[in-house]
Amino acid sequence: MSIKVPFNKPYLAGNELQHIESAIKSGKISGNGKFTFLCHRFFEDRYNFKKCFLTSSCTDALEMAALLLEISPGDEVIMPAFTFVSTANAFVLRGAKIIFCDSRIDHPGMDESKLKQLITERTKAIVVVHYAGVACNMDSIMKLANHYNLFVVEDAAHSIDSYYINSAGKKVALGSIGHLSTFSFHETKNIISGEGGMLVVNDERFKKRAEIIWEKGTNRSAFFRGEVDKYNWVDVGSSFLPSEVTAAFLWGQLENLDRIQNRRLELWNKYYNCLSEISECGDFKLPIIPKYATNNAHIFYFVCSTPKKRSKIIAKLKANGILAVFHYISLHTSPYYKSKGNDNLDLKNSQIYTDRLLRLPLFYELEPGIIDQISNLINETV
Missing domain, CATH: 3.90.1150.10 (Aspartate Aminotransferase, domain 1)
Structure with a gap:
């Protein structure tokens, strides 16, 4: 029997192809150009994200988060067992031991009531996965993290345009609560760019270094802003930023x-x-x-x-x-x-x-x- 109704079908929302053509005609299709800027500004303005960095995938964004937190051998990172392998791999690559938390009985997200018993003197971070774009109880998680001086990373791969209503009754965007958060724009997500992701930095401590890691460990962005007279290799990093072709497609989605x-x-x-x-x-x-x-x-x-x-x-x-x-x-x-x-x-x-x-x-x-x-x-x- 042939499949007539697929599980997923990518959707062209309107101007994606025109934006890609515009990027090509501009003479710049490598990363961090006009369309990257438009996407960053959109997310920061709409969702109150402090600083955004488009990436080639959510996996890349998670790996950037692990680098920023300086995860190293001996560290423990708590996360749900019911998640995609990238959530764990990003921290395993830095040498961390993964401590798995069970899901809630009423929802696939992690059971917040079981987190405390998993924390040890080696715990460095809690990675929260908002399954199906439905928030975990972030008040309880942030309270626990603050008490034990732990970092919180929101794996918000599913969570574009989804919100948490905090104890004060305020609606806040998922991805704006933890110290860092990550998003996916894979073709199966609500808003897509084929492959693609984003790191969100909500803690000022990580803002400057995130840009350096994003730019292959160089201060290249500072050079183009005229802040330094030449750019150098100043830290570890990798080629995390996507091309303008990817960003242009994403911008066409965000418009709609x-x-x-x-x-x-x-x-x-x-x-x-x-x-x-x-x-x-x-x-x-x-x-x-x-x-x-x-x-x-x-x-x-x-x-x-x-x-x-x-x-x-x-x-x-x-x-x-x-x-x-x-x-x-x-x-x-x-x-x-x-x-x-x-x-x-x-x-x-x-x-x-x-x-x-x-x-x-x-x-x-x-x-x-x-x-x-x-x-x-x-x-x-x-």
């Missing part, structure tokens, strides 16, 4: 962010309404949005009652030309993690999401009628 988000929310709500009655049978549970979080409609998922039930639904949809998929394999069960002689952890909730979480197609051009069809097929299966 509200339209894209409104459409995705419309489709997400359609799924939720269609599946609400069916979920009462007990064969699956719909996603929960905590009162302190907003929904950016990045993923529509539900959690099946058993792995067998998930497989049955996937097979039914595939037989009708519709691709639904599972998600992460919990990192604490991975061959690499086990090969390093790590403890055999029992993270029950994380394993539930590994075995039972199912993601449905969600992209701008998905027709509401297809959601009706998907819901009917699920109803026939449960």
Whole structure:
């Protein structure tokens, strides 16, 4: 059976190709040009991010974060087990020991109540993953981090245009709370550039050095601003910044962010309404949005009652030309993690999401009628 409804379909929002042509005609398609500046300013103005650095991927942004925090052998970094491998790799590359936290019973995000018991004298950072763009409880995490003098990195790969409502009732953008945060513009995300990412620096201590690391360990940006008479190799770094072609495509998406988000929310709500009655049978549970979080409609998922039930639904949809998929394999069960002689952890909730979480197609051009069809097929299966 050929796939008629893919899980994801990249969307051209409007002016991406024209912006790419403009970048090429300008004679500058290497990084840190006009379109990079436009993207940086957009994020900083709209979301109150202190300083932004576009990167070639969210993985690059995470690796920059690990460099800025000076992660080194012997350091411990706490993060959820239910996440993508890049979250861990960035810190493993610096020699850190990863300490995995279980997920919440009501959401794939990390269980904040279990963080304190994982902190030791070697802990240096907590990496928070806002799964599906739904915020973790950042008040409790920041309070704990401040008490133990730990850094917080928000892995906000899923979280463009998503917010946290803090204890004072103020709505603040995800990615603006931790010391550092990272975003993804991979083709599966709400706002895309094919591959692409961004590091956000919210702590002034890291602002100057982040620019140097971003520019291959040189003070090249300061040179072009006329702050130094020549630029030199002054620190470690790498080629983290993307080309202007990537930034130009991203700018075309950002110009239409509200339209894209409104459409995705419309489709997400359609799924939720269609599946609400069916979920009462007990064969699956719909996603929960905590009162302190907003929904950016990045993923529509539900959690099946058993792995067998998930497989049955996937097979039914595939037989009708519709691709639904599972998600992460919990990192604490991975061959690499086990090969390093790590403890055999029992993270029950994380394993539930590994075995039972199912993601449905969600992209701008998905027709509401297809959601009706998907819901009917699920109803026939449960």
